[in-house]
Amino acid sequence: MSYIFTVSPDFSPDHLSGWYIFNTWLQRQTGEAIHLELYDNFHAQRDAIQANQIDLIYANPFDAAMLVREKGFLPLVKAEGVSDEAIIAVRVDDIIDDVTQLSAGIKVAVTQDPDVHMIGMMMLEAGDLNANNIETHFYNNHVLIAKSLLQGDADVGIFLAEAFDDLSNLTKKQLKILVRSQISVIHHSLMIGPKLIARRTEIQQVLLTMNNDDKGKSVLNSLGFNAWAKVEDEEMEFMIDLMDTLII
Numbered sequence: 001m002s003y004i005f006t007v008s009p010d011f012s013p014d015h016l017s018g019w020y021i022f023n024t025w026l027q028r029q030t031g032e033a034i035h036l037e038l039y040d041n042f043h044a045q046r047d048a049i050q051a052n053q054i055d056l057i058y059a060n061p062f063d064a065a066m067l068v069r070e071k072g073f074l075p076l077v078k079a080e081g082v083s084d085e086a087i088i089a090v091r092v093d094d095i096i097d098d099v100t101q102l103s104a105g106i107k108v109a110v111t112q113d114p115d116v117h118m119i120g121m122m123m124l125e126a127g128d129l130n131a132n133n134i135e136t137h138f139y140n141n142h143v144l145i146a147k148s149l150l151q152g153d154a155d156v157g158i159f160l161a162e163a164f165d166d167l168s169n170l171t172k173k174q175l176k177i178l179v180r181s182q183i184s185v186i187h188h189s190l191m192i193g194p195k196l197i198a199r200r201t202e203i204q205q206v207l208l209t210m211n212n213d214d215k216g217k218s219v220l221n222s223l224g225f226n227a228w229a230k231v232e233d234e235e236m237e238f239m240i241d242l243m244d245t246l247i248i
Contacts, residue, residue, distance in 0.1 A: 002033040003055035003196060006048070008188060009039055010060060010113040012166040013141060018222030019058075025219045029206045030199070041140065042112045055193040060084070061186045062114035065240045073191040075231035076204045082225065084186045085161035086119035091149055092176045099126045099178050102156065104133040109145040109154035112138055118246060119181050120158030126179075146171050166224070186239060189231050204230065 005026070007019050016038075023036040034056065039045040046063070048054055049071060059067055061084060067073035090096050102124070110117050121131065137154055139145050142163035148154040150171070161180055164172070190207070192200050210216035211227040220226060 002035055004037050004048075004053055005034050005056040006037050006039060006045060006054050007058040008060040008063070008113075009042055009045060009140075010111060010116065010142075010160055010163065011058075012163050012224070013143060014166050015223050018219070018224070021222050022219050025216070030203060032196075042114065055195050056190070057193075058188055058190050060113060060115055060188055061239055061243055062118070064189065064191070064236060065243065067191055068236060068240060072194045072197070074197065074200060074233065075236040076190045076192050076200065077207045077228035078187045078189050078231050079223075079225040080227040080229040082162065082187060083184050084115055084119075084188060085181045085183065086116045086123065087159040087161045087164045087180045088120055088123055088178045089149070089157050089159060089164065089175045090155065090178060092174050094155075094176060096178065097176075099123060102127040102129060104129065105135065106155040107135045107137060107153070108156045108158060109137050109139055109148045110158045111141060111145065111160075113160060115186060115243070116160045117158060119183065119186075122246070123179050123181060124156075143167070143171075146175065150174055162224075185242065189236065190228070 005023055011019065019038070020036055023034055027034045037048070039048065049057070049063075049067070052071070057067065057073070088099060096102060106129070108124070110120065124130070124134070137148065139148060142159050145154070145157040145159060146167055149157045157175075192203065196203070207228045208230060211220055
C-alpha cells in the first residue's frame with residue numbers, strides 16, 4: 001500500500017529538494033511506500049485532504065483544526081525552535097517607517113497562506129487598516145511578493161518570517177521590515193492521518209532521534225531545521241483554540 005505525504009504550499013522554494021530527500025529518508029526508516037505530492041496552492045491541497053487522499057502532512061496551523069476535528073489527524077512533531085511569525089515589509093527607499101504611517105487604499109501583496117495573512121492583517125490594524133480599505137493582491141509564493149514590491153506593483157508585503165529570512169541577501173537589502181510578529185506559540189506541524197495512526201508512536205520516535213546521526217542531520221539541514229520536537233495532543237488543542245480566537 002502506498003501513502004501520500006504533502007507539505008503546506010508556503011514552504012520556501014529553496015527547500016523543495018529537501019522535502020524530496022526527507023520523503024526518501026522517511027520511506028527507508030519506516031519501510032513504507034510514501035509518495036510526496038506537492039500542490040501549487042492551498043485550495044488544491046485542501047481538496048485532496050477533503051477527498052481523504054492525504055496520509056501525512058506538514059501542515060500550517062490554520063488547517064490544524066480541520067485536520068484534527070474533521071479528518072482524524074494527530075500531531076507528530078514540529079521543527080525545534082521554529083514558530084510561525086509574519087513580517088510586514090516595504091521597499092527600502094519608502095518614506096514609511098512604521099505601520100501606523102500607512103494609509104487606506106494601499107496595495108498589499110500576500111500569499112494564500114491563511115495564518116500568515118491573518119497575523120499580517122492583525123498587525124496592519126495598528127494603522128487602522130483592514131480588508132475593506134486596502135487593495136489585496138495574492139501571489140503564489142513569497143519571492144513573487146518581494147518582486148511585486150521591488151517593481152512597484154505593491155506598496156506593502158506580508159511575508160512568512162522564515163520565508164523572508166530565506167530571500168537572497170540582494171533582495172533583502174532592497175526591502176525594509178516595518179514589524180515582525182512575536183506570537184511564538186503558532187507553528188507548522190508534521191501530522192499523521194488515520195491510515196497510519198497505528199504507527200504513530202514508532203514514527204514519532206524515528207523523527208525525534210533523526211538528528212542523532214550524520215545522515216539524519218544532513219536531511220534536516222536540507223529542510224532548514226536542526227531537529228524535530230514532539231507535539232503533544234494538548235499543545236495541538238491549545239494552538240487550535242488560539243487560532244479560533246484570533247480568527248474571531
